[in-house]
Amino acid sequence: MSEHRVCAAVFSAGSWGTAVSKLMADAGTSVVMHARRSAIADTINATHRNPEYFPDIELPHALTATTDPAAALKGADFLVLSIPAQALRASLAAWAPHIGPDTVVVSLMKGIELGSGLRASQVITEVTGIPANRVAVLSGPNLACEIMGGQLAAATIACPDEDAALRVQRACHTPYFRPYTSTDVTGCELGGAMKNVIALAVGIASGMGMGHNCQAMLITRGLAETTRLAAAMGAHPATLAGLAGLGDLIATCSSPLSRNRTFGTHLGRGMTMAEATAATRQTTEGVKSAEALLALAGVHDVEMPITEIVSALLHEKFTLEQAASALMQRPPKPER
Structure with a gap:
């Protein structure tokens, strides 16, 4: 046989x-x-x-x-x-x-x-x-x-x-x-969904002319919000330090091949949502997922400031300058 x-x-x-x-x-x-x-x-x-x-x-x-x-x-x-x-x-x-x-x-x-x-x-x-x-x-x-x-x-x-x-x-x-x-299916899926939202934020910052320090800050604090949400939903925090978490986050936030970072860059350079969508051409999952992830954060009482600001930008509730100011003027706190 x-x-x-x-x-x-x-x-x-x-x-x-x-x-x-x-x-x-x-x-x-x-x-x-x-x-x-x-x-x-x-x-x-x-x-x-x-x-x-x-x-x-x-x-x-x-x-x-x-x-x-x-x-x-x-x-x-x-x-x-x-x-x-x-x-x-x-x-x-x-x-x-x-x-x-x-x-x-x-x-x-x-x-x-x-x-x-x-x-x-x-x-x-x-x-x-x-x-x-x-x-x-x-x-x-x-x-x-x-x-x-x-x-x-x-x-x-x-x-x-x-x-x-x-x-x-x-x-x-x-x-x-x-x-x-x-x-850990939950950890892998949340890492994959959240990295798209953080990549939008990094792309926006890049499009606005902000430097590598700012982009590294967004990646690192983005990982912190991802881990908080994942842990609240029963995932193992170590998963988010692995390939499906940090690995995917780095690639998506740093590569010009990333459609979510590219979409964010278009927005950071002043394009409208419609113009960025036309320029990117392919599905940009972070645009849809930001709202859903923010709703999950509310259900689990998890603070996610970067996701919140990206969602507000996508719904045109903030200007680019207001978004940057809102993120940086949050009260200082310990890093945990």
Whole structure:
């Protein structure tokens, strides 16, 4: 009897979905990408390139694409989700009937659902009825362009079931990508969502012409607010010092490849929200998640001044100068 080859269905064919598809194929996993448009799926199958994202990088020939969710999920050991957090609930409701009884769902999403305040893993279990021990999260300092180029990187794979986390780890472990495992899903997801908001703040500061001292302050104090919220929600504080916390925060706040930092930079240079959205073009999760994270902070009585100011800026309640002043004029206190 031939050995079973591990199969993954990756939804969608965006930049991060494409990067993880290539990564898993390089690890020896059989991958089917789900694309919304037939033109994208047809081009991937015919030319082994994604015409909208990374058109100059060849994808593994064993990687295929389809617009049919049932075909993508047939026999899949893993369903890998890489779609905007605010679109997850409606999309997953349509796909859920095709998910196999033993399929492990892997979330790549770094956002909080507006209204409910739920993390992606919680939305997945609520919509599909799949138990939490079959839902994993992959998070870390992973810029899609660098992953596509085979540059060295690492990430955390979190799942309540350690065996499931190990299975995902094996399915994406390559010479250039080193995945670690964890059971702290809450910490990993909050680290991934919060780093986008802090990256907006760092981008705004950079766009305003503020220096590296200011940007380092925002990163460090942003990590403090992230850790406070995560601990209040039951996460282990050490998780936020790891790849899914500090690692992801550094990459997203410091790289020009980061869409959240780039969006913030546009705002800091005086663009309106509409202009920044048009210039960035891709989904900027921090813009939506700031409000949801601030609501969670209120529920758990956690002080999050940077998130509060970013949310006020996004809703045009502050000018840039008022935001900077509000942050710096807060009462002094000990660092804990």
